[in-house]
Amino acid sequence: MLSLSILLVAVATFFSTGVAHYTFPNLIHKGIQYPDYTYIRRTWNYQNYWPLFEVDSPILQCFTNSTVPNPGTLTVSAGDTVGFTVGGRIVHEGPLLFYMAKAGAGQTAASMAAHNGEEEVWFKISETKPVITSVPAKLELYKWPSYNASGVYVQIPPCLPTGDYLLRVEHIALHVAFEEGQHEFFGSCAQLKVVNGGDGVPNSYTIFPGAYSTDEPGLFLDIHRPWALPEKYQVPGPEVWSC
């Protein structure tokens, strides 16, 4: 039986659906915010901001549907911080994740297949878990560090080998994930040429689609229950790789 609080959340969510979603359209590097989809592959939802629900959709890889040409590639140094603007705000609760994939022999960041669901090429470089603080704030603000963000940032691992890469940002909304399959995926992929790299060896590769399943504990849970949860929350996908 649904509790009253869950019903209220569900009702609030219902009325906000469609007007309060988000995209990641602009790359930010060294204080410069580039125009929409200059170095980021134009996403399937760039106009309507729709959430993606399906864990087995090829769209999950880069949030594209291959109907638009790939954009330019930005040169950055290993160790640089790179950001994405949020089109709208991150108005749902859930984890923020960053993955990278290296271009194979004969490929560039621009030519890498957007829907290569056959190879494990993605490694995770960052994830944010929910946290507990003593600061009185709206619940979402202290549980999920990326809640309400208008920009999100990640450091390119300093030891990452030189080469062409896709950088994939992903936010997973879990506000109604107490029903299996009701997680929402948002994200985009930037095309980067990483220079001044090191000799790090990423591990724990995964694949999109294929990395997630609807019944895993990080995607099928009730985040509105009283929080024994933050330190136990299992972010979907492999372990974070760091130098």
Ligand SMILES: [Cu+2]
């Ligand atoms: Cu939503």
